[in-house]
Amino acid sequence: MSSSTPRRRPKSSPINPNSKSIPNYSQSPTSSSTLTSLLAEIEPPPNLLPSKSDFLKLIVIITIAAFVAVFCNFLSSFINRPSLPFCDSDVGEYDVSLLDTCEPCPNNGRCYKGQLECIQGYRRYGKSCIEDGDIYEAAKKLSVWAKDHLCEAHAHYICDGTGTIWVSEDKLKNMLDKGFQGSTAYDIKYLYAKEKALEDISGLLDTRTIGNRVKEFKCPVKLAESYKSMTCRARQWVAKNLLLLMAVFVLLAGSTLLLLRIRRRWYLTKRAEHLYHQVCDTLEDNAIMSRSMGDREPWLIASRLRDHILSPKERRDPFLWKMVENLVESDSRLDRYPKLVKGESKVVWEWQGP
Structure with a gap:
């Protein structure tokens, strides 16, 4: 009886699912070359990962986007x-x-x-x-109008001494009623504008309280000075500087008279010299004609010569002819002597020059 021994199946080593085991492909040369070719085909390209500069740009973009999102939120x-x-x-x-x-x-x-x-x-x-713009403008116009009215009255009082400078509060309110045209006393905007204008005026004007606590207003003196007219300013300036103006007037009058005298003296001197030369020429011509013709006197009567060469206006100025006589007297070429002419004694001039 032959017995057959059963063939046992070789036990395979247990495989740990958590452990990674690499199969041994080296046993087959064909399997090893196939794996190498597969790994070469799936190798990543060199530009798959970003560069360092691209990575920094990405961080900046992400930061900006986060900041914009937070700000918008x-x-x-x-x-x-x-x-x-x-x-x-x-x-x-x-x-x-x-x-x-x-x-x-x-x-x-x-x-x-x-x-x-x-x-x-x-x-x-x-x-x-x-503040309401319309009411503010209305109050401003009212306060300016009232201020001008009071300051003009004060300026008139300073110049002429007439009129009143203090105005009571009731009169000032009536004045504001006249200044605000086109509104009724029951207009709410007008009432508020009037109240505000009164407050503004109180800050600009001088105030005082008299009697039964009656409040009065007056334009300040310095402000009223700017409202004076030009004629008033001129009158006040003249009155303030009267002595100085008189001294200046006397000085100007004296200087003017002195200049006029100097100018007249200069004019008479020039005119006398011109007349003197004219007299010399006339006497010289008369002497030459007397020698050549023999029937004429070599002299000329001074008074007739004066009337001949002077204009009627110049004859009324004895000082001019006196200057001419002085020049003739100082000239050695001319002789001056009295002579009886037709029974009258006359002063004659005669040329004695070469």
Whole structure:
């Protein structure tokens, strides 16, 4: 009886699923070359990973994008945040607990139940109350008009000593009523403009209180000085500098008279020299004709010669001919002597020159 021994199956070593085992392909040369070719085909390209400069740019871009996102989120939350209601006007700033839940009531405004209402003369602008432009302009015009009126009256009083310079508050209000044309006394805007104009004028003008606490206004002296007319300024300047002006006038008059005398003396000197030469030429010509013809006298009567060469206006000035006679007397070529002509004694001049 033959017995057959059963053939046992070789036990394979247990495989740990967590352990990585590389199969031994070296047993087959064909499998090894195939694996090498596969690894060569799946090798990554050299530009697959970014360079250092590209990596820095990427970080900068990400940082900027994050900053823009945070800023937009903050801006959106700031714009879209719910607005707080206004605190009532009777809530003081010291009440911190209420101010955390409501906005303080602005100046020149009244707040009630979270709503803001600006007082008369102011308009709402956002969360503030600003002055009404129309009322402000009207008040400004009123105050300027009243100031000009009072300052002109004060300037007139300074110049002429007439008129009044102090005006009571009631008269000033009536004056403002006249200055504000086109409105009634019951116009609310006009009333506020009038009140504000009165406040502005009180800050510009001098005030005093008399009697039963009656308030009066007056334009300051320095301001009234600028409202004086040119004629008033001239009169006051002359009165203030009268002595100086008189001294200057006397000096100018004396200087003018002296200059006129000097000018007249210069003119007479020049004119006398011209007449002297004319006399010499006339006497010389008469002497030559007397020698050549023999029937003429070699001399000429001085008075007739004077009337011949002087104009009628110059004959009325004895000083001019006196200067000519002095020049003739000092000339050795001329002789002056008396001579009886037709029974009258005359002074004659005769040329004795070469």
